[in-house]
Amino acid sequence: MSRADRSVLGWGAFAVAIAALVLAIFGLQDDSSASGGESEAGGVTEVDVSLSEWQIGPIMTEIPAGEVVLNVTNDGTMVHNLSIPALGVKTADLQPGQSEQLELGNVTDNQYDMLCEIAGHAASGMTAQLMVGSGGDMTGAGSMDWQEMDRVMEDVALEYPAKTEGIGGKLMEPTEVTADGTKVFDVTASNVQWEVEPGKFVDAMAYNGVVPGPEIHIEVGDRIRINFKNEMDESTDIHFHGIRVPNNMDGVDPYTQAAVAPGESFVYEFDALEPAVGIYHSHHNAQEQIPNGLFGAFTIGEMPIPEYLQDKGYTKVDKKVNMVLNDAGTIGLSLNGKSFPATEPYTLRKGEVMMVNYFNEGLTAHPMHLHQPMGWIVAKDGQPLDFPMPGDTINIAPGERYTVLYKGTDVGVWAWHCHILTHAESSTGMFGMVTAVIVTQ
Numbered sequence: 001m002s003r004a005d006r007s008v009l010g011w012g013a014f015a016v017a018i019a020a021l022v023l024a025i026f027g028l029q030d031d032s033s034a035s036g037g038e039s040e041a042g043g044v045t046e047v048d049v050s051l052s053e054w055q056i057g058p059i060m061t062e063i064p065a066g067e068v069v070l071n072v073t074n075d076g077t078m079v080h081n082l083s084i085p086a087l088g089v090k091t092a093d094l095q096p097g098q099s100e101q102l103e104l105g106n107v108t109d110n111q112y113d114m115l116c117e118i119a120g121h122a123a124s125g126m127t128a129q130l131m132v133g134s135g136g137d138m139t140g141a142g143s144m145d146w147q148e149m150d151r152v153m154e155d156v157a158l159e160y161p162a163k164t165e166g167i168g169g170k171l172m173e174p175t176e177v178t179a180d181g182t183k184v185f186d187v188t189a190s191n192v193q194w195e196v197e198p199g200k201f202v203d204a205m206a207y208n209g210v211v212p213g214p215e216i217h218i219e220v221g222d223r224i225r226i227n228f229k230n231e232m233d234e235s236t237d238i239h240f241h242g243i244r245v246p247n248n249m250d251g252v253d254p255y256t257q258a259a260v261a262p263g264e265s266f267v268y269e270f271d272a273l274e275p276a277v278g279i280y281h282s283h284h285n286a287q288e289q290i291p292n293g294l295f296g297a298f299t300i301g302e303m304p305i306p307e308y309l310q311d312k313g314y315t316k317v318d319k320k321v322n323m324v325l326n327d328a329g330t331i332g333l334s335l336n337g338k339s340f341p342a343t344e345p346y347t348l349r350k351g352e353v354m355m356v357n358y359f360n361e362g363l364t365a366h367p368m369h370l371h372q373p374m375g376w377i378v379a380k381d382g383q384p385l386d387f388p389m390p391g392d393t394i395n396i397a398p399g400e401r402y403t404v405l406y407k408g409t410d411v412g413v414w415a416w417h418c419h420i421l422t423h424a425e426s427s428t429g430m431f432g433m434v435t436a437v438i439v440t441q
């Protein structure tokens with residue numbers, strides 16, 4: 001978004017509008033921080049902890065310093081565990097219905113993070129805090145009164161849109177178009193420090209240094225060559241998800257090619273046969289490499305506007321947005337590699353149409369909700385729909401792509417967020433998968 005766009009409302013009005021949003025969504029707070037199932041016997045504090053999809057309850061527990069035992073039960077339907085990294089303790093992987101007593105020993109004043117270590121579960125909401133002794137007074141929401149909570153929330157909201165280093169997903173220009181018309185792109189995977197939210201740099205893996213990797217866009221009939229280089233400290237490869245390619249270009253080592261070892265290169269080359277809304281990503285140690293940043297939009301041609309919507313005034317696309325969802329790895333809950341308040345706002349004038357390609361590169365589904373305007377799904381996984389389907393909340397599973405049209409209708413700053421609330425808003429304000437669409441006159 002340009003500075004000119006940002007000045008449309010002015011920073012002051014923008015901040016006020018966002019602060020109003022905070023209040024509007026305030027009613028969604030849960031009260032699961034209430035402590036329960038905690039007892040002291042013979043100087044040992046016992047706390048009941050319940051694991052389920054996707055939470056650890058209670059989300060916050062305040063206890064005195066001293067000997068602590070957690071009675072951990074898996075009340076969910078999947079395997080979970082409970083880990084407190086700062087104390088170096090962890091239960092076994094518990095089957096549904098199974099329990100374990102976790103002895104923490106003599107615990108001193110502090111605030112301890114608890115989480116499920118099964119891949120993706122913490123990012124999906126399985127985190128909680130143990131506030132021991134005066135540790136509860138350090139930053140804990142549990143000790144906040146409502147005025148303090150409002151103030152903390154407003155502080156975060158006023159930071160939006162916060163500036164961070166690095167913007168991913170911009171359109172990539174070919175480095176060369178050869179005499180026979182082949183479009184050549186250079187893609188390099190490397191380990192980078194990526195600023196997910198203000199001041200929070202994480203160890204990420206990135207294509208051409210950014211998360212998401214730059215968008216590759218070509219037309220049907222184009223021939224593409226990708227000179228891929230691996231500068232990371234582990235092997236990788238590229239799979240073209242949702243793109244029709246010959247089998248030996250499918251990027252599934254060791255079947256369709258050898259893994260691209262650190263320092264090595266591989267050339268992907270194929271013809272664009274069909275329109276597509278796809279994504280290029282790793283297919284090697286993917287549960288880490290993809291959530292840590294190895295993904296980028298890959299689009300071929302254009303998705304058409306169905307006649308039904310053309311009759312309703314959706315005559316052309318004024319703005320195109322790729323929205324890549326993520327929830328795991330070092331990057332965590334994010335939209336296009338950034339967490340609120342560092343997510344990018346989008347502007348539309350009344351009557352303008354925005355085409356959004358949603359991509360989910362995370363480990364769990366995300367129901368993306370734009371307060372207004374209503375969305376119309378015009379393509380699923382790059383296949384155009386003859387008749388669009390409405391959706392103010394659109395559930396996008398891992399690997400899925402939805403192409404959605406939104407037309408600026410009512411002026412305002414409209415929140416745009418994942419509706420799994422543990423991905424969007426807590427007692428310390430909005431975070432993670434939250435941004436906004438600003439509709440102006």
Ligand SMILES: [Cu+2]
Nearest residue numbers: 366418420423
């Ligand atoms: Cu979500």
